[in-house]
Amino acid sequence: xxxxxxxNEWISNVVRYRKFSGSWAWLLHRITGLGLTxxxxxxxxTLASLQEGxxxxxxxxxxxxxxxxxxxxxxLFGLVIYxxxxxxxxxxxxxxxxxxxxKQLLYGAIAVGLVVFLWxxxxxxxxxxxxxxxxxxxxxxx
Amino acid sequence: MEYKYIGSRASGSMSWFLQRISGVVLVVxxxxxxxxxxxxxEMGHLYDRVYERMQNPYYQMLQIAFVVLALYxxxxxxxxxxxxxxxxxxLNMTVLSLLILLGIGFGALGIxxxxxx
Numbered sequence: 001x002x003x004x005x006x007x008n009e010w011i012s013n014v015v016r017y018r019k020f021s022g023s024w025a026w027l028l029h030r031i032t033g034l035g036l037t038x039x040x041x042x043x044x045x046t047l048a049s050l051q052e053g054x055x056x057x058x059x060x061x062x063x064x065x066x067x068x069x070x071x072x073x074x075x076l077f078g079l080v081i082y083x084x085x086x087x088x089x090x091x092x093x094x095x096x097x098x099x100x101x102x103k104q105l106l107y108g109a110i111a112v113g114l115v116v117f118l119w120x121x122x123x124x125x126x127x128x129x130x131x132x133x134x135x136x137x138x139x140x141x142x
Numbered sequence: 143m144e145y146k147y148i149g150s151r152a153s154g155s156m157s158w159f160l161q162r163i164s165g166v167v168l169v170v171x172x173x174x175x176x177x178x179x180x181x182x183x184e185m186g187h188l189y190d191r192v193y194e195r196m197q198n199p200y201y202q203m204l205q206i207a208f209v210v211l212a213l214y215x216x217x218x219x220x221x222x223x224x225x226x227x228x229x230x231x232x233l234n235m236t237v238l239s240l241l242i243l244l245g246i247g248f249g250a251l252g253i254x255x256x257x258x259x
Binding site: 030033034036037040041044045047048050051053054057058061062064065077080084087088090091094095120123124127 | 162165166169172176180181183186187188189190192193209212213216217219220223244248251252254255258259
């Protein structure tokens with residue numbers, strides 16, 4: 001009988017993975033967490049240019065205002081918002097009675113996350129001409 | 143104590159608890175961080191704006207707490223993921239040492255960035 005190698009078995013397990021929403025939430029939480037941890041290290045390293053004086057820092061920050069870096073920042077915000085909202089869901093499950101409605105919490109987190117993600121995209125790409133949040137909010141609702 | 147059991151001799155309940163607490167604090171600080179940096183991009187991208195904020199020692203203390211908590215939460219999270227895999231003890235020690243060194247190194251760099259002002 002044909003026996004799969006451990007690697008093939010691992011790959012077929014991953015490909016056939018059709019488990020529960022909670023497992024997907026768990027897996028995504030780990031992937032986004034790893035990404036964000038790497039980003040925190042990069043972020044601290046980038047801000048070290050503050051120690052080199054105003055010119056060095058301002059020049060470096062100008063680089064990150066280019067469109068493809070803004071897009072990267074938006075994707076990064078996607079990782080942040082998922083990890084944040086699912087993290088709140090985990091706390092509600094662990095400390096409250098969230099285990100009874102963890103699926104609804106996940107769907108709620110995804111819905112809220114999508115709205116906030118799109119809103120942040122609007123602010124990053126179109127909202128920067130208006131630097132005042134209050135007048136922006138007033139003009140948004142009036 | 144054999145190194146073989148490093149990371150598994152403790153129940154992990156304290157790191158679980160601290161991961162929740164640091165996470166909740168990070169959510170609150172992160173919301174403020176994003177509002178400050180993105181509704182008004184000059185605040186995060188101009189040296190003079192950073193300089194003005196950093197004149198406030200309480201703001202500096204908040205930033206130091208932010209750096210320490212973010213690094214703790216992130217690196218503890220990486221270690222939590224790592225502990226789910228059954229790997230040789232020499233690798234456990236290497237990974238744990240690396241994570242601790244990363245925490246100390248980048249923590250020192252982050253705090254130096256803040257105390258530079």
